[in-house]
Structures are given as C-alpha cells and as structure tokens.
Amino acid sequence: xxxxxxxxxxxxxxIRYTFxxxxxxxxxxxxxxxxxxxxxxxxTGPKLNYSSSQYxxxxxxxPSGTILFERNIQRQPIEFFTSLGLRAFFRKxxxxxxFPFDLPGLVFFLATRYEEYLPFTADQWxxxxxxxxxxxxxxxxxxxxxxxxxxxxxxxxxxxxxxLEVNEQNYRFEPTYDIDIAWAYLHRPxxxxxxxxxxxxxxxxxxxxxARWRTWTKRQIDPFFTFxxxxxxxxxxxxxxxxxxxxxxxxxxxPNISHQIPAMRRLVQQLAAQGNPCGIHPSFASNQLPAxxxxxxxxxxxxxEKPVNTSRQHFLKLSFPITYQRLIAxxxxxxxxxxxxxxxxxxxxxxxxxxWYDLQNEETTTxxxxxxxxxxxxxxxxxxxxxxxxxxVVRQLIEAAKAVQxxxxxxxxxxxxxxxxxxxxxxxxxxxxxxxxxxxxx
Numbered sequence: 493x494x495x496x497x498x499x500x501x502x503x504x505x506x507i508r509y510t511f512x513x514x515x516x517x518x519x520x521x522x523x524x525x526x527x528x529x530x531x532x533x534x535x536t537g538p539k540l541n542y543s544s545s546q547y548x549x550x551x552x553x554x555p556s557g558t559i560l561f562e563r564n565i566q567r568q569p570i571e572f573f574t575s576l577g578l579r580a581f582f583r584k585x586x587x588x589x590x591f592p593f594d595l596p597g598l599v600f601f602l603a604t605r606y607e608e609y610l611p612f613t614a615d616q617w618x619x620x621x622x623x624x625x626x627x628x629x630x631x632x633x634x635x636x637x638x639x640x641x642x643x644x645x646x647x648x649x650x651x652x653x654x655x656l657e658v659n660e661q662n663y664r665f666e667p668t669y670d671i672d673i674a675w676a677y678l679h680r681p682x683x684x685x686x687x688x689x690x691x692x693x694x695x696x697x698x699x700x701x702x703a704r705w706r707t708w709t710k711r712q713i714d715p716f717f718t719f720x721x722x723x724x725x726x727x728x729x730x731x732x733x734x735x736x737x738x739x740x741x742x743x744x745x746x747p748n749i750s751h752q753i754p755a756m757r758r759l760v761q762q763l764a765a766q767g768n769p770c771g772i773h774p775s776f777a778s779n780q781l782p783a784x785x786x787x788x789x790x791x792x793x794x795x796x797e798k799p800v801n802t803s804r805q806h807f808l809k810l811s812f813p814i815t816y817q818r819l820i821a822x823x824x825x826x827x828x829x830x831x832x833x834x835x836x837x838x839x840x841x842x843x844x845x846x847x848w849y850d851l852q853n854e855e856t857t858t859x860x861x862x863x864x865x866x867x868x869x870x871x872x873x874x875x876x877x878x879x880x881x882x883x884x885v886v887r888q889l890i891e892a893a894k895a896v897q898x899x900x901x902x903x904x905x906x907x908x909x910x911x912x913x914x915x916x917x918x919x920x921x922x923x924x925x926x927x928x929x930x931x932x933x934x
Contacts, residue, residue: 493522493655494537494538494653494656494657495522495537495538496515496521496522496523496539497526497532497537498523498525498526498539498540499526499540499541499542500527500543500556501527501543501544502561503525504561505854505855506560506562506600507525507560508525508856510560510599510603512847512856513599513603513846514642517846517847518638518642518661519646519658520661521649521659523540529543529547532547533547533548537653538649538653539551541554542554542556543555543556552652554589554591554594554645555584555594557594559582559601560596560597567610570582570629570630571583572629575591575592575593578640578641579631581593581598582594582597582598582601590648595641598638599641599642600849602637602638602840603841603849605839606851607624607625608620608811608812609812617809618779618809619807619808619811619833620810620811621834622835622837623834625839627837627841632841633837633838633839634836634837634888634889634892635837635838635892636841636842636843636893636896638841638842639842639843639898646658661844662897663893663898663899663932665731665899665900665902665926665929666733666899666901666902667733667734667904667929668734668735668804668901668902668903668904669734669736669903669904669906670736670773671736671737671738671748671773671905671906672747672905673716673748673749674716674748674756674906675714675717675749676707676716676910677703677714677715678707678714679749680749681742689704697912700913703715703912715910716907717906718907719759719906722906725923726768732768733768734768735763735770736770736802737773737792738775739772739775739788739791739792740777740806741784745776745806745807746777751792751795760792760795761795761796764796770792770796770800771800771801771828772789772802773803773804773805774789774804774819775788779811779815785803785818785822786822786823789823802825802827802828803819803824803827803828804827805829807833808831808833812851813853815829816848816857819859820858824859825858825859825860826860827848827860828864828901828903830863831901831903833869833874835874836865836867836870836871836885838863838865840861840863842863842898843893843898843900845860845862845863846860846861847860847861848861862899862901863899865886865889866886866889866902867902867904868904869905869908872908872914872915879917879918880921882925883921883925883928886902886928890929902925902929904922
C-alpha cells in the first residue's frame with residue numbers, strides 16, 4: 493500500500509509531534525516526513541505539502557504558518573472564521589485550496605494547551621477557567637475540533653488518493669470515578685463525626701441526621717458506599733471503569749478516608765479484583781508539596797501490591813507545564829485530568845488519548861493524556877442543571893465523540909447519588925447517560 497509523503501520546510505520537534513499526533517494517533521495512516529523539495533518532487537504516490545507554496549497539482553496543499561517553526565511561547569493572533577462548516581483560525585490568504593489556514597498549527601496550539609502557558613486570570617483554586625479558553629471564545633468547546641478537522645483532511649486525502657490505506661478507529665465509552673470520600677458516615681474519625689452531627693443539629697438538617705443514625709445502626713447502607721450498585725451497573729453494560737483514589741493525609745481540601753483503615757484497603761482491593769483499573773488521585777496538598785504524589789502513589793501500590801502509573805488531579809488542579817512534569821517525575825504514564833471543572837466539553841479539542849508535548853522543553857513526553865467530556869459536579873453545581881437537562885447536554889457531547897469515532901470519557905463520583913445531599917434524580921440520569929454512551933448505531 494502507498495505511504496503518504498508529507499513535505500515540510502524544516503525538521504523540528506513541533507513538526508514531528510504534530511504530524512505524529514494527526515497521523516499516528518487520530519487517523520492512523522502510514523506516512524513519512526521529508527524536508528527536501530527535490531526528494532518530495534521525486535516521490536510518487538500520495539503527497540501532502542505543508543509549506544508556503546504549491547508544488548504540483550497532484551498533492552494536498554496546506555499553507556504553513558509560523559507556530560510550528562518557532563522556539564518560544566508567545567501570544568498568537570487568533571481570528572476565527574468558518575470553513576467547511578467548522579471553526580478555524582490561523583488563516584492563510586491562499587485561493588482555491590481546501591484548507592485556507594494553518595491546520596497543523598491549529599492542531600498544535602489546541603492539543604498542547606499553548607494558551608495555558610500564557611498569563612491568565614485564574615479561578616479561586618488557581619485553575620485555568622473555560623471562559624478564558626479559545627474554544628469558548630470561538631464557540632467550539634462542544635466539539636473535538638482537532639479530530640473533526642483531521643477527519644476532513646482524511647476525506648480529502650482519500651478523494652485524491654483512493655489507494656491510501658487508513659487504519660479505522662472505533663468509538664469507545666470510558667467511565668471513570670474519583671473516590672474522594674468512600675463513606676459519608678462510617679470509618680470517619682470520632683471527633684469529626686461528633687462535629688458533623690452537631691452541625692446537622694444546629695442547621696436542623698433532619699434528613700442528614702436520620703441518614704447518619706440509620707447508617708450507624710446498620711438499617712441502611714452508607715449513602716456514599718454505592719460500589720455494589722455501580723458494579724451491577726457496569727456488569728449490565730459490560731464496562732470496566734477506571735477508579736481514582738484519594739489517599740492523602742487528611743486536610744480540609746483532602747477529606748478522604750484514611751488509607752490505613754482496613755475497610756478502605758479492602759474496597760480498593762475488591763474493585764481492582766473485579767478487573768477495574770485503579771489510579772491515584774493526587775491530593776490538593778500535593779500541588780504545594782510534590783513529594784506527596786510519590787508518597788500517595790506508593791500507598792496505593794502497597795494496597796494493590798503492584799505498580800501504579802495512572803492519575804487524575806484532585807480539584808482538577810492542572811498547571812502547565814509543572815503539573816505534568818511532576819507527574820512524569822513520579823512515574824505516572826497516564827493522566828485523566830484533561831477537562832474543565834466549570835464547564836463541559838473538549839478542553840484540548842480532542843476526545844481520545846494522546847501524548848503530551850512539553851512546550852517548555854520542546855519535547856514529546858511519555859505521558860499520555862486521557863480527556864473527559866463532563867463531570868457530575870460540573871453539571872449540577874457549576875452549570876446548575878436539573879437531571880433531565882444534564883442528560884441532554886451530555887448526550888450531545890457523546891454524539892460529538894461518536895461522530896469522529898472518538899472516546900467519550902466521563903467523570904463521576906461514588907458520592908453523587910445521595911438524595912439528602914442534593915442528588916435526587918441523578919441516579920436515573922446517570923443510567924440514562926450511560927445507556928446513551930454505550931449505544932452504537934448498526
């Protein structure tokens with residue numbers, strides 16, 4: 493089968509990363525980069541020319557911009573326009589071509605989270621907010637725009653070169669859970685239980701007091717201990733979700749059950765024994781004390797009796813490039829933090845896993861980024877949605893992932909089903925969302 497020959501003006505890390513992302517991960521095809529115009533013109537078969545001018549009629553021409561050839565990080569001129577029904581930027585005023593903009597430059601800018609390296613106004617937790625994002629300003633946060641454009645490019649390549657072989661991707665649903673607090677009332681420090689009970693009395697939270705008492709007297713299951721229900725739900729739909737455990741030293745922002753509690757250790761081991769991948773949920777405190785990442789990862793590894801190489805940041809605390817650099821140093825190979833707390837959608841404009849590019853050091857790293865499209869807390873607390881409205885919002889994002897044969901990653905919590913905690917109706921909503929996510933068209 494013929495190999496796609498891609499001509500670029502210059503060989504550099506950004507070029508190699510971007511084309512490997514496009515043709516190695518998103519729409520896998522056999523390709524080769526060449527940097528000599530003479531060699532390019534001498535080749536036969538499928539050709540893609542990424543440069544300043546066209547060379548032949550029998551090629552796909554994409555005009556090159558400057559971002560992939562730069563060696564620094566600077567504010568980029570972003571002016572939105574629509575082409576082929578999709579939003580774009582980095583326009584190049586070239587006539588009669590299929591892609592009148594720097595498509596690889598757009599891919600690189602969005603995938604690397606280039607804009608998050610630039611100065612921005614952080615939220616109360618020091619996070620980059622979705623309202624600051626180019627995807628929000630350009631109204632494409634609801635789309636995996638990179639995959640949409642790369643698929644447009646693939647279609648044009650197939651039209652021009654019908655013999656080009658493409659390795660088809662398949663849609664997947666990827667449910668994940670953050671286990672911040674495994675039990676609402678059990679296995680908590682006695683002083684904390686007393687303080688929480690007194691607070692319920694003062695605020696006259698009778699439903700909480702009833703639930704607390706019924707749990708203590710074993711007349712009901714702890715409302716946060718939803719793991720049997722979740723196991724049955726996963727078995728019904730044939731799912732193996734990923735669980736992330738918060739195993740921090742207890743703190744106001746890290747209120748987890750102690751990793752030394754036997755019940756907590758059994759829970760982790762039981763979920764792992766069911767074949768569910770388990771990762772660490774690095775604590776809020778680890779952002780100031782990065783050594784805690786290794787300490788907490790080792791706690792989980794000791795419980796599981798095997799190495800741990802996956803993570804998701806507590807509070808979705810993600811700062812470029814330092815968070816990912818610290819995770820790599822701690823031995824993490826896969827991170828699932830790529831999503832917003834304050835909005836749903838595709839933070840990196842990609843749905844499926846892809847390698848992280850360290851802009852500070854200008855290198856492709858070993859860390860794989862696994863995006864997610866929506867979080868339960870975002871739907872309920874940030875967007876103030878009722879359960880039925882949340883179903884429709886997530887359904888549209890799932891359909892966007894399916895349209896590009898991508899991945900619909902979902903972030904939920906074991907604690908997001910308790911009616912007296914404000915989650916009435918969300919269990920049915922979650923089941924409806926899962927049903928939408930696993931359904932595929934024949």
